[in-house]
Amino acid sequence: MSTEAMKWAIELAPPMPSQLVGxxxxxxxxxxxxxxxAYPSLARLAAYACKAExxxxxxxRxxxxxxxxxxxxxxxxxxxxxxxxxEVYDLAxxxxxxxxxxxDDEGTRTSARTLVSSRERGRATREAKKTRSGTECTQERADVDVRGDADVRADVDVTHGRTWTSQRGDAHVTDDRTPTSAKPSEEPSENRQVNQWGAEDYPNHPPHMADLDALAPAPIDVDGFTVTDTMRRWAHATYPGLNIDxxxxxxxxxxxxxxxxxxxxPDAWQKWIRDDAKRAADRAxxxxxxxxxxxxxxxxQTPTPPLTGTDATVAGWAAVAAQLGNQPTDEDTA
Known part of the structure; x- marks a missing residue:
């Protein structure tokens, strides 16, 4: 996490619509x-902002x-x-x-007024579209009702004791709705179920926050660590036999x-190089x-590696036994 980038986004960035801040x-x-x-996943950003991907x-955009x-x-x-x-993004x-x-300076007030005016224009545009669409829907419903009143084919079913309207209404008896009642919309509901992060529960959402952490960049990548030529020259000069790469x-x-x-x-890298060189020397x-x-x-003559483990223990006791066997006893002295 960078304090400078966070301060810019929260305080110093130009005014923006509120839904973009998160x-x-x-x-x-x-x-x-x-x-x-910055390259957090869409799932992580959705969790931060409590919205859908x-x-x-x-x-x-x-x-x-x-x-x-x-x-x-x-x-x-x-x-x-x-x-x-x-995707990878850079902040402006x-x-x-x-x-x-x-x-409270003039530049900030001007930016705020510009943002408010753009919001007002957008709200007016949306309301105008909503009004036009509502008028069109009313006209369409009226036309449908007129055509429905002109349908007299239902009279054919009179001999069976049922009219066309009664037959159509029988399907709605159980839920107390008439044929002219509003029908349920076939469009998916906007009140979708949200998960524990506050985002829509899509199948591609990870089940645990640990999975989201696995997708996030590591601090060493966020901080942009690189080995400079100076660091490489120091390592080659101090530990010439070490594989620096x-x-x-x-x-x-x-x-x-x-x-x-x-x-x-850089200091952590130098310590790592020193530890690697020490481990290599200890192994040798x-x-x-x-x-x-x-x-x-x-x-x-050929060098033989020393014994280890059980072999070394057995060889040690054998050497002790051999040494005791070579010592003179009382009978030999007599």
Whole structure:
């Protein structure tokens, strides 16, 4: 998490529609100090903002239209499998309100008035569309009713004791609705069931927050750790026999798997290199320590590795027994 990016999203970013703030803050939570390299999954952003993934996609498009975010470097998320790889975004941290959105300067007031006026225009447009659509629906219903009154084919069923309207109404007797009652809509309900994150319960939502954590970038990636040429020269000069690339790969894999953060990644890397060099030296010492020579038939000698475990214990007791057997007894002295 970057404090600078969070402060920009919460306080210094230009005014925006309120529904976009949660998504922008979620991106800022995963960006570095420069506001770059944020790639949380849609499921995680939906959990942050308490909305559906579909709404988060719409928020991201609007934030791009407002020039508050832009596409970032896709290599930041290259370590995530392609089928689960999210989009990478950079925050437009250069766009700021000098005294913050809560300021009382003229620039902030102008931005707020512009935002309010755009909201009013959008609300007026929506109400006009709703009025037009309501008028059209009323006219369509009236036309249908007129055509229904002209239908006299139901009189054919009079001989059976049932009219067309009674036959149609029998289907609604159990629920106390007449044929002219409002019919249930075939469209899916907007009140969909939400899950424990407050988002719509789609099948692709992970069942546990631990699965969401597995999709999030590790702190070492968020902070943008890289091995500089100076660090590499120091390692080669101090430990010339050490495989620096292998040790660095182990270092990055360790901190990606644990998800821990260090105050200074270069210092942590140098400590890791020193520990690797010490472990390599200890392994070399153990391989040569205690090695003894065994004479060959041809007169040569070959080093034999020391015994370990049970073999070493048995050999030790055998040596003690041999030493005791070589000592003179009282009878030999007499």
């Amino acid at each position: 998504t922008l803050v979620g991106l800022a939570y995963h960006a570095d100090k420069q506001g770059r390299g 579909r709404s988060v996609r719409r928020d991201l 609007q934030l791009e239209d407002l020039k508050l975010i832009r596409p970032g470097d896709p290599l930041r998320a290259a370590h995530i499998p392609a089928d689960r790889r999210p 941290v250069e766009r700021v309100v000098p005294k913050g959105r809560a300021g 292998h040790s660095t790969a182990q270092f990055i894999s360790h901190y990606r798997s644990t998800g821990t953060r260090r105050k200074s990644w 010492a153990r391989q040569t320590q205690g090695t003894f020579l065994v004479a060959l038939n041809g007169g040569g």
